[in-house]
Every structure is written in C-alpha cells, then in structure tokens.
Amino acid sequence: MRSTGSRYRVFTDEQWARIEPLLPSNQGRRGHPFGEHRRVVEGIAFRYRTGIPWRDLPREQFGPWQTVWKRHRRYAADGTWDRVLTQVLAEADAAGMIDWAVSVDATIARAHQHATNTTRPDQDTGAGANHKELPLTEVEPPGHGIGRSRGGLTTKIHHAVDGRGRPLATIVTGGQRNDGAVLAQVLAEIHVPRPGPGAARTRPEAVIADRAYATGVIRTELRRRRIRAVIPDKKDQIAARQRRGSRGGRPPAFDGQAYRGRNVVERYFALAKQWRGLATRYDKLAIAYRAAVTVCAILTWLRA
Structure with missing residues (x-):
C-alpha cells in the first residue's frame, strides 16, 4: 500500500490497527478483492472532514474516487460502520x-442543493436509516431524511451521548421532526454488548434532556424502563400546575446538579460539525450521511 501523506490522514496508525480487523476482509468474497483498504477508508473520512465533492478526492492519495464512493455506499448499506462502533x-x-x-438532543444540518435533487414526499416524518442488515430499499427512508422547516430543506441528527459527551446512538430524520417524538427510537439504538455471556446493555441510568422532551408520554416511558429522567418542566406546565393549586399535583423530580452536565451533547455537536461534510449535508441518501456520522463517532471513541 502506498503511504497516505499525514496531511490527508484522519486515522492514526494506532486507531487503524484497532478497526482494521473489524472491517470486511477479502476472504470468501466474490468479485474483485478490496485493494489498499486503509487508503480507501481514509478517503471516506477525508471527504467528510473537508466537505469536498467525491470527484475532487486527490487521486494520488486515495485512488479513483469511484472506488472510495462505492466502498462507502457498501459499508453504509450493510451496516459495517455500526458493527465497528458496537465493538x-x-x-x-x-x-x-x-x-x-x-444526554440526548438534536442538531440541524442544512441540506445542500446536491442532496435535494431527489423525489421526496412532502413533510415525510419517517425516521432515518438504522443499522439493521436489510436491502437498501428497506433501510432508506422515503424522504431520504430531508424535511422542510423554517430553515428550508434540512436534516436533523438525533444523538444520545454518554456523560462525557461521546456518542452512543444516532438517528437521522427530516429537519422538521420533533425531538421528543424520536427519543424512543434513539434510546432503542443504544446497544452495547458485554464481554462473555449476558445480555447487551441497552438501558442508561439517567436521561438528561432539555424542555423539548418534557412531556408526560416521555416521562412515563422512562419510568416504565426504570430510567431516571432529568428533564426540567416547561414554563407553561409549571404555570398550569400553580393555577390548579393543590389539584395540580406534585411537580416531577428534577436534579438540577445532574442537569448541568447536559451541555456535553452540545459540545459533541460542535466537535462533529468541524467535519464540513456533516455540518452541511451533501449526500442524497440518508444511509450514506448517517454512516459518515457514525465514522465520526468511532473516531471520537478511538481518541478517548
């Protein structure tokens, strides 16, 4: 393999050594074998870090851009990056x-015109692609995860991050989708296997979220799953309870000290959006865009 210059590298040698065994190998694969594996994967990450068009990838560093794009499309459709993140x-x-x-929250990414010249149903509310190994037509949402909101055509990234701001789960939807309506799907994406026997861990100790998630449905669901809710009440909910006096009932428990840690998810969004290809969405397919978000998540954990 020809060495990729350090200016173009996204993975360090140590980081690559950790993920290379987790990527698909050539053994038992029909057709043309994967060539210069690291070179192509570096090209995928470099493209999203810089936000350049696929056709503008430096050929001398990453080889033909078509090869890099096809590998990314393949890994996005078969869930490769999700399996790497899970491990x-x-x-x-x-x-x-x-x-x-x-901590859970969502951030908006403006969809570039190159991402929006596809057929989309108006205001599609379907959730974004997930990690399941299904045919492409079954994992790609009808609206490609792009919706029309006040900011125009946008995509929304819903994240759950741990207490230190490192991502555990991701959902991509249209930008008009309500944050709270997607919370159950985001939590369902948390799946951390344990070494040896035993079920994977899927239940956090607490969910820290802002007032957009302050609904009775969400609090009931978290209580059902025995997850502590750290969510402040909305001002109108507080006022309504006060107007009813003793009939208004008790306010939900709220840990103000724990809530101070909610900003870790905002800090992670600021970090992820340093990748220009994530801050602005150029991908037509939601699975391709979400796969890039997952690559960024993997790198965040490797750097930890």
Missing part, C-alpha cells in the same frame, strides 16, 4: 469508560 463501545464499557448518565 468499540463494547471494549470501552468493559474498561469502565462509559458514563451511563446519557
């Missing part, structure tokens, strides 16, 4: 590195 999370949890006080 990285399992190793982190075994080492006691995950803080299970989970």
Whole structure:
C-alpha cells in the first residue's frame, strides 16, 4: 500500500490497527478483492472532514474516487460502520469508560442543493436509516431524511451521548421532526454488548434532556424502563400546575446538579460539525450521511 501523506490522514496508525480487523476482509468474497483498504477508508473520512465533492478526492492519495464512493455506499448499506462502533463501545464499557448518565438532543444540518435533487414526499416524518442488515430499499427512508422547516430543506441528527459527551446512538430524520417524538427510537439504538455471556446493555441510568422532551408520554416511558429522567418542566406546565393549586399535583423530580452536565451533547455537536461534510449535508441518501456520522463517532471513541 502506498503511504497516505499525514496531511490527508484522519486515522492514526494506532486507531487503524484497532478497526482494521473489524472491517470486511477479502476472504470468501466474490468479485474483485478490496485493494489498499486503509487508503480507501481514509478517503471516506477525508471527504467528510473537508466537505469536498467525491470527484475532487486527490487521486494520488486515495485512488479513483469511484472506488472510495462505492466502498462507502457498501459499508453504509450493510451496516459495517455500526458493527465497528458496537465493538468499540463494547471494549470501552468493559474498561469502565462509559458514563451511563446519557444526554440526548438534536442538531440541524442544512441540506445542500446536491442532496435535494431527489423525489421526496412532502413533510415525510419517517425516521432515518438504522443499522439493521436489510436491502437498501428497506433501510432508506422515503424522504431520504430531508424535511422542510423554517430553515428550508434540512436534516436533523438525533444523538444520545454518554456523560462525557461521546456518542452512543444516532438517528437521522427530516429537519422538521420533533425531538421528543424520536427519543424512543434513539434510546432503542443504544446497544452495547458485554464481554462473555449476558445480555447487551441497552438501558442508561439517567436521561438528561432539555424542555423539548418534557412531556408526560416521555416521562412515563422512562419510568416504565426504570430510567431516571432529568428533564426540567416547561414554563407553561409549571404555570398550569400553580393555577390548579393543590389539584395540580406534585411537580416531577428534577436534579438540577445532574442537569448541568447536559451541555456535553452540545459540545459533541460542535466537535462533529468541524467535519464540513456533516455540518452541511451533501449526500442524497440518508444511509450514506448517517454512516459518515457514525465514522465520526468511532473516531471520537478511538481518541478517548
């Protein structure tokens, strides 16, 4: 393999050594074997870090851009990056590195015109693609995860991060989708296997969220799953309870000290959006865009 210059590298040698065994190998694969594996994967990450068009990838560093794009499309459709992230999370949890006080929130990414010249139903509310190994037509949402909101055509990234701001789960939807309506799906994406026998961990100790998630449905669901809710009441909810006096009932428990840690999810969004290809969505397919978000999540954990 020709060495990729350090200016173009996204993975360090140590980080690559950890993920290379987790990526699909050539053994037992029909057709043309994967060539210069690291070179192509570096090209995928470099493209999203810089936000350049696929056709503008430096050929001398990454080879033909078509090869890099096809590998990314393949890994996005078959869930490769989700499996890599799952293994990285399992190793982190075994080492006691995950803080299970989970913060949730969503951020908007403007969809570039190159991402929007596709057929879309108006205001599609379907959730974004997930990690299941299904045919492409079954994992790609009808609206490609792009919706029309006040900001125009946008995509929304819903994240759950651990107490230190490192991502555990991701959902991509249209930008008009309500944050609270997607919370159950985001929590369902948390899946951290344990070493040896035993079920994977799927339940955080606490969910820390802002007032957008302050609904009775969400509080009931978290209570059902025995997850502590750290969510402040909305001002109108407080006022309505006060107007009713003793009939208004008790306010929900709220840990103000724990809520101070909610900003870790905002800090992670600021970090992820340093990748220009995530801050602005150029991908037509939601699965391709979400796969790039997952690559960024993997790197965040490897750097930890």
